[in-house]
Amino acid sequence: MRILFSGTPAYGHLLPLLPLERAARKAGHTTAFLTHASLGDLVAPAPVLPAGASLEETLDEFHRTTGTNAAEDMSPATAGEFFGGIRVDLGADAALAAAHDFGPDLVVAETADFLGPLAAAHLGVPWASHGVGIALEAPLAEAMWATAAARATARGLALARPFASVDPWPDCLQRDDWKPSRDRITVRPEAHESESGSGSGAGWEAPAFPGREHLPRVLVTLGTIVDDPEALTEIVTSLAGREVNVVVALPPSSADGALPVAGAGVHVTGFVPMRLLLQGMDAVVCSGGAGTVLSVLGAGLPLVIWPLGLDKPLNAERTAALGAAEVVGGAGEAGEAVVRVLEEPSYRAAARKAAADIGAMPRAEDVLPLLTARLG
Incomplete structure (x- = not known):
């Protein structure tokens, strides 16, 4: 056929x-x-x-x-x-x-x-x-x-x-x-994992974070459409000083693949398929895109969602209703919300329940x- x-x-x-x-x-x-x-x-x-x-x-x-x-x-x-x-x-x-x-x-x-x-x-x-x-x-x-x-x-x-x-x-x-x-x-x-082509994640290795291996890992992504370095920088800044390691995934359209942030606990990367990015993560900060939400919940991980238009507020609302996410109203609120979803076991339990539903x-x-x- x-x-x-x-x-x-x-x-x-x-x-x-x-x-x-x-x-x-x-x-x-x-x-x-x-x-x-x-x-x-x-x-x-x-x-x-x-x-x-x-x-x-x-x-x-x-x-x-x-x-x-x-x-x-x-x-x-x-x-x-x-x-x-x-x-x-x-x-x-x-x-x-x-x-x-x-x-x-x-x-x-x-x-x-x-x-x-x-x-x-x-x-x-x-x-x-x-x-x-x-x-x-x-x-x-x-x-x-x-x-x-x-x-x-x-x-x-x-x-x-x-x-x-x-x-x-x-x-x-x-x-x-x-x-x-x-x-x-x-x-x-299914979380995306390329078979071939550029940007497939070939050669991607999760950052080591020497001396910080014991800390939780947080993925920060605004998806594949939103290209807002200032917003990403504000989110990462809100996580500064927290006991976490941060991986920031830039959108495919990002011009130079960099952010004005640095530190032993921060790693910035260009586009990497979501299945690879989620490996070893403990929580995700995102804008509430459908694909990201499904991939993260499918992996049984809690979220902090800053919804940025279109269907994202509704996606955030439904994920929060499950008890698997905190919804914030601005980039600067992400840090405190991440601490809450990592420290309160109910968020991960709800995410794992959603993962079981998706897996069925x-x-x-x-x-x-x-x-x-x-x-x-």
Whole structure:
């Protein structure tokens, strides 16, 4: 079978698809990713079928045409026009041509991607949705769908609803009023570990911290999108003088791979896959991105979350409701919060309970046959 995976060109939108893509490839299926060429190293060795603009170009075009910053405003109207409108406008022609040449039997598209569903409609093949975080609220999801459907209609195409929804977000982190859809298939989320490509973590060695080996280790990361050296510096400064060692992970976009911080208990690194970064850690300070939260909880570690927009406040709220995280309102509050989550055993106990729930979810290699069986 030929399976085309499609996603918005951003780490947080593509990384959740990798476990299923790898399972498909290992099972003998032919796979490819429909996204921007700049993400080729991230999804390697699966090939990329280039389509559409980069995330930065899409944000710029959206701001030019609407005057709105989509990186800060994710109201239904904004999300609908950004994901279902502008991104489709910028990528439809290339996506349809690339998908036609690849000839997929199945398309798997992440929740916010509509180039994949558009290609499926064009080729008359089925498609499945793949979640990347907490289930979208109905007004947001419908605004995105309605806008994308209108763009498809303008091209003489009719978008079909997905035949299945693959969901890596565990039940314990969903909203209190959430109800699973009938077509939902859960899949265990996995912390990222590259197979190949630059930035794969090859050669990564956890810092030794001579003379401080007995101290807890704290990972500080704001994810793959937020590039804010000042905020990272303030977080690290708040940890100064605490009895901890700190590993700071910079985003892939970081220009020089450095921070104006130093000390025997601080180590700064560029992008390293999360599975490697989490080894030997005792707690994590982050901005609440879906992939980071799932990876950290999957490792059974407590968090301090400073939510920085979009879905992050909700992710932080749900993680705190489990008792596995403290939520802070500013970078300078991180140090004291870290001390609390390290000293109070209940945070780690809650994180380990979440890890058990995540570990009980089906593996990608077990989900793949469930998905293909529904094709009939």
